[in-house]
Amino acid sequence: MLETLKQPWPWYVAGALIGLTVPYLLLVGNKTFGISSSLRHLCAACIPGDIKFFTYDWKKEIWNLFFVGGIAVGAFIAAHFLSNPDPIVLAGSTQDYLATKGITDTTQLLPSEIFSWDQLFSVRGFIFIVLGGFMVGFGTRWAGGCTSGHAIMGLSSLQWPSLVATVMFMIGGIVMTWFILPQLLTL
Amino acid sequence: MEHSFQHTPTPQELADLKARELDSICVNESELQHPWWYNFKYAAWGILFGIVFVKAEIISWFRIQEMFRFESFHMYGVIGTAVFVGLISVQLIQRLNLKTVHGENIHIPKKEFNKGNIYGGLIFGLGWAITGACPGPLFAQVGAGFSVVIITFLSAVAGTYVYGRFRDKLPH
Numbered sequence: 001m002l003e004t005l006k007q008p009w010p011w012y013v014a015g016a017l018i019g020l021t022v023p024y025l026l027l028v029g030n031k032t033f034g035i036s037s038s039l040r041h042l043c044a045a046c047i048p049g050d051i052k053f054f055t056y057d058w059k060k061e062i063w064n065l066f067f068v069g070g071i072a073v074g075a076f077i078a079a080h081f082l083s084n085p086d087p088i089v090l091a092g093s094t095q096d097y098l099a100t101k102g103i104t105d106t107t108q109l110l111p112s113e114i115f116s117w118d119q120l121f122s123v124r125g126f127i128f129i130v131l132g133g134f135m136v137g138f139g140t141r142w143a144g145g146c147t148s149g150h151a152i153m154g155l156s157s158l159q160w161p162s163l164v165a166t167v168m169f170m171i172g173g174i175v176m177t178w179f180i181l182p183q184l185l186t187l
Numbered sequence: 188m189e190h191s192f193q194h195t196p197t198p199q200e201l202a203d204l205k206a207r208e209l210d211s212i213c214v215n216e217s218e219l220q221h222p223w224w225y226n227f228k229y230a231a232w233g234i235l236f237g238i239v240f241v242k243a244e245i246i247s248w249f250r251i252q253e254m255f256r257f258e259s260f261h262m263y264g265v266i267g268t269a270v271f272v273g274l275i276s277v278q279l280i281q282r283l284n285l286k287t288v289h290g291e292n293i294h295i296p297k298k299e300f301n302k303g304n305i306y307g308g309l310i311f312g313l314g315w316a317i318t319g320a321c322p323g324p325l326f327a328q329v330g331a332g333f334s335v336v337i338i339t340f341l342s343a344v345a346g347t348y349v350y351g352r353f354r355d356k357l358p359h
Contacts, residue, residue: 005242011261014243015268021236023276028228030287032295033273035323039347053351066226070233071240071323072330078241079331090249091258098252109247110319110333117335128317133325133339135314137346140322142307142357144298147321150308151266154298156273161300165308172312177255181316
C-alpha cells in the first residue's frame with residue numbers, strides 16, 4: 001500500500017481529487033474554489049496601506065489562508081513520507097530538448113540548474129525566480145483568478161469569462177515556452 | 188447588485204462585500220458565525236490537495252514544460268478530469284438544490300467579464316511557463332522543501348500588491 005502511494009499518482013486520480021475540491025468547499029461552507037486570492041488576502045492582512053483593493057475585512061476570507069496553509073503542510077508530508085526515490089519520468093522529447101539547454105537534473109521536481117539559491121543572483125535566476133513570480137501574482141489578480149479559480153471553478157460553473165481567461169493562460173504559456181524560453185534558458 | 192446575503196445587509200456590510208468582490212473571486216458571505224477552528228476543515232482538504240500536488244507531480248516545472256510543449260498528456264488529463272468532476276458536481280448541486288452541511292443555500296458568484304481576463308491572463312500564462320507554477324503549486328513547492336521558491340512566492344505577493352496599487356490605471 002505505502003509502496004503504491006509512493007509511486008507517482010496517475011492523472012485521473014489527481015484530477016478527480018482536485019475536481020472534488022469544488023463540491024467539498026461548496027457543501028462544507030459555501031466557499032468557491034480559488035487559490036490566487038490568498039495572495040490578495042495576505043496583502044490585505046499585512047500591507048493594506050490606504051489602497052481600496054486591500055481594505056476589506058480579510059478575516060471573512062481567512063478560510064482561504066487555512067486552505068493554502070494546508071497545501072504547504074500536505075506537500076511537506078508527501079515530500080518527506082511518500083517521496084518517490086526515482087527521477088521524474090519525462091517525455092523523451094522534452095528531456096532531450098531540455099538537455100540541449102543544459103537542463104539535465106531530473107532527480108527533483110524542479111531543475112536544480114535554475115531553481116536554487118546560487119542561481120538567484122544570476123540574470124537567468126532572477127528572471128525565473130523573481131520576475132516569473134511577479135508575473136504570476138500580478139497576472140492572476142488582473143485576470144481575476146488562476147488555474148483553480150478560472151480553469152477549474154469557473155469552467156465547472158460554466159462561466160464564459162473564465163474560458164476567456166483559461167485560453168489566455170494557455171496562449172501566454174505556449175508563447176513563452178516556444179518563443180521566449182529558448183532564449184531565457186541559455187542566458 | 189447580486190449578493191449572497193441572506194438578510195438585508197447594512198451599507199457597511201455591502202461596501203465591504205463590494206470591495207472583496209472587485210475581482211469576483213473567492214467571495215462568500217456566510218451568515219453563520221463559527222468558532223475559528225472550524226477553518227481546519229479547509230486546512231484538512233488543503234493537506235490532501237498538497238499531497239496530490241506533489242504525488243501527481245503537478246508542482247513540477249518539468250511537467251508544465253511537457254504540457255506547453257504538447258509532449259505529454261499528463262497535465263491535460265489532470266485539468267480535464269478536474270473540470271469534468273467539478274462540472275458534474277456543480278450540476279448536481281444546482282439541480283438537486285443541495286444546501287451546505289449547515290443548511291445554507293449554496294451560492295456561486297457570477298464572474299463578470301473584464302479586459303483583465305485577457306491582459307492579466309496572458310501575463311499569468313507567460314509567468315506560469317517560466318516558474319512552472321501557478322499560485323497553488325508555489326505553496327506546495329515551498330512546503331516540499333524548495334526553499335528558494337519562498338522568493339518566487341514573495342514576488343507573487345508583490346505582484347498582487349502592485350496590481351492593487353495601480354488597479355485604477357489599468358484597463359478593465
